[in-house]
Amino acid sequence: MADIAFLITAALITGTIWTELPLISTVIASVIVIWIGHTLLITKDLTNGLLKVILVASIGILAWCHISHKMPKVQYDTSSSLHHITATLTAEPEKGPITTTCQALMTWPEKAPIILRWHSSLQLEYGNTLTVRGHFMDLQSPRNPGQFNQKDYLRKKGLFGQFKVTHFDQITPTKGVFVKRLAILIRKKIHALHYRTLESPYIELYIGLIFGDAGINLPREIKSLFKATGLTHLIVVSGSQVALLVGILLRILKGINASPKPTFIIVSFFNLLFFFITGGEASIFRAILMAEIALLVQLLNRKTPILYTISLTVSLMIIINPLVIFDFGAYLSFAATLSLIFIAPQIEPLLPVPKWLKPYLSVTLAPFICTLPIVWHLSNQISFVSIITNLMMISWIECVVVIGFASTLLGSIFPFIAELLNNFCWLAIKVMLAILPFFKELPGLTLSMPHLPILIPILITASLINAIVQYKNNSKYKHYWGALVMIGISTLLITISLLPKPFKVTFLDVDQGDSTLIETPSNQTILIDVGKNHADSVLIPALAYKGIDHIDIVILTHFDSDHYGSLARLMTEVPITTIIDNGNGLKKWPDYHELLKKHGINRLEAKENTQLHLSNGVITFLGPQLNRNRDELSENNQSLQLKLTVLNTTFLFTGDLEEPEEYSLIGTHWPQLDIDILKLGHHGSKTSTTQALLDTTTPKYAIISAGRKNRYGHPATEVIDRVKALNIPILNTQYTGAIEISLRPEKSIWKTFLN
Secondary structure, eight states: OHHHHHHHHHHHHGGGGGOOSOHHHHHHHHHHHHHHHHIIIIIOOOSOHHHHHHHHHHHHHHHHHHGGGGSOOOOOOOSSSOEEEEEEEOSOOEEOSSEEEEEEEEEESSOEEEEEEEETTSOOOTTOEEEEEEEEOOOOOOOSTTOOOHHHHHHHTTOOOEEEEEEEEEEEOOOOOHHHHHHHHHHHHHHHHHHTTOOTTHHHHHHHHHHOSTTSOOOHHHHHHHHHTTOGGGGSOOHHHHHHHHHHHHHHHHHTTOOHHHHHHHHHHHHHHHHHHTTOOHHHHHHHHHHHHHHHHHHTTOOOOHHHHHHHHHHHHHHHOGGGGGOHHHHHHHHHHHIIIIIHHHHGGGOOSOTTTHHHHHHHHHHHHHTHHHHHHHHSEEETHHHHHHHHHHHHHHHHHHHHHHHHHHHTTOHHHHHHHHHHHHHHHHHHHHHHHHHHTOTTSEEEOOOOOTHHHHHHHHHHHHHHHHHHTTOTTHHHHHHHHHHHHHHHHHHHHHSOOOEEEEEOOOSSSOOEEEEOTTOOEEEEOOOSSOIIIIIHHHHHHTTOOOEEEEEOOOOOHHHHTTHHHHHHHSOEEEEEEOSOHHHHOTTHHHHHHHTTOEEEEOOTTOEEEETTEEEEEEESOTTSOGGGSOSGGGOOEEEEEETTEEEEEOTTOOHHHHHHHHHHHGGGOOOSEEEOGGGGOTTSSOHHHHHHHOOSEEEEOOOTTOTTOOSOHHHHHHHHHTTOOEEEHHHHOSEEEEEOSSOEEEEESOO
16 A cells, blocks of 8 residues: 555656745655655555545645646637747648648747648758748637547647648758657658558558557558557557567677666667657657666666556656646556556466466456556447457567567668568558458447546446455455456446436537437437538547447438538448438439448438337428429428427428428428427528528527538528527527537426537
């Protein structure tokens, strides 16, 4: 317990060196830490347990609160007016198809780290100092459930904002940090060496496995495949690559009889170089720091418990960059490391498998268990398939990494060796990419979990670990721990699943487009339209956040790109059972039916007066009307018109239906059009939502889905005036973000994601 207390204390207190407290407060805090550390290290005891708890908690809170001075405080004017700034590029620019981005240190008008963006046609390098004009970009908070929080991400990285460059007034070449410049140069030469021998996408994955994904554009399909099979950590350089590098260097230096001090200096230099080559993420930082501490301990001829090595590593990381406490990559890295050191040996004797398999399975299961709460919190998934894929692929990929290092070192002198070795690795990677899709498609091995406070998965994981330790240590309760833990976990999950669920309707904010998510109490999922290109930015994160792993029905009101454009991407990532459309798919999308067939999706064409029965609700298709000549109608006027009835609340969706067909809808179905919530047609365009429709439907609320500052001027002023004249409250995704309505028999709860 003392070891753990010291670890927590040492890790948190180092953040106080950046505090804005008066000097006396920092001195007092430091004295307390030194005293606790001395007591724990020398006497191994603190007689007063309550005092220990108070001290650890107090110092931890002190450190946590005052890390905040590293967080951005500067507020910039994000209006369209031009700003003049001077900044130095502090990293290698990342070139995209249109825009290049790069971290930079703004030095005028004030000093602050920022991100610069400019058109990709201009080539700049690390260390360039720029005098530029442009404007600070407005950083929005998440507008949808589960959406990436760019504003919070930059804040926790210590970045004060993004600046879009429109004019370059002066570009001055400067040197930058020597080791970093050398690392970038070596990285470019490594990439050039391997790009000559392999083709895309194998080359990107090959370099990613050896040196991480810094400086390469790893194809989205491969990232998705590795994520689905629980292998994402393999393209994030960490302990195995560092251990390999250090091992090779130590063997070479031992072979030439190098003394300890030069050995330490040489290995440290190459570790620093490798850190910059790989992009310097938290996981590689942790691995290199632990390697350096181990080398230093060996140099000083000391013996130090591994727990104190880890504690010192955490402390140094926080001292160097206190914002690392917000980096989940660091947590994953430390959790995996601790699991291999402390949990794997506990698991190994308990595994009912052949003796030769026990070591491999234990080092696969231990990280899975210990990283479970973080992975659950970040992805809202538990992927049991990762146990299988890691067991199969870890050794395979380690061989590729070893050969890759050899290819890089020898190939820089003898290029034909690089070609020979890389061809072998190409075959290994090709086989791996052929095998992994099979595991991705295995049913039942990936559980979609609801988004919960991280405390719940932590408690579950801690209970599992405690049970393992108690059993291994022959606790008198060992026969009951496993059963109790499983009963507790099962009870929790069953309780969560049995809680009465509301019927939810969420109008997602897909900019200038439409997409509405419907969730029934019996876990049916219906999506009405899918936006234009919002699968990765809105739809998939929202579904994951809500613990949804499949879509039962996608309803496409019509085939304008802002209503169906995300479907191709969505169907590759999320299983879809059925699609209902207006029958015009092949006119706009020649491969439409082939793609549906490829993904095993049923297709139905909506017909007037047909119904979909849901739990506690029903969807009724009201149009297009059968008596209309479809050949004479525009795509907008062939939009599906549907009424959703949930408990005692009714919704009307009309797609992009325009004035003439609104009259047809009224004339045919007016007795069914007394509704509660109207989604205004065509994003609030002046061509829709006529006075006649408003008078007939008498809605209590109006919903608008339109893009901020869209070029069409949606919603139209005259439409807003018509709605307001009837005292109908309006909610517009432009201002509210997503709008979620939870419906229960006794009440409904409305939630908007921005205000």
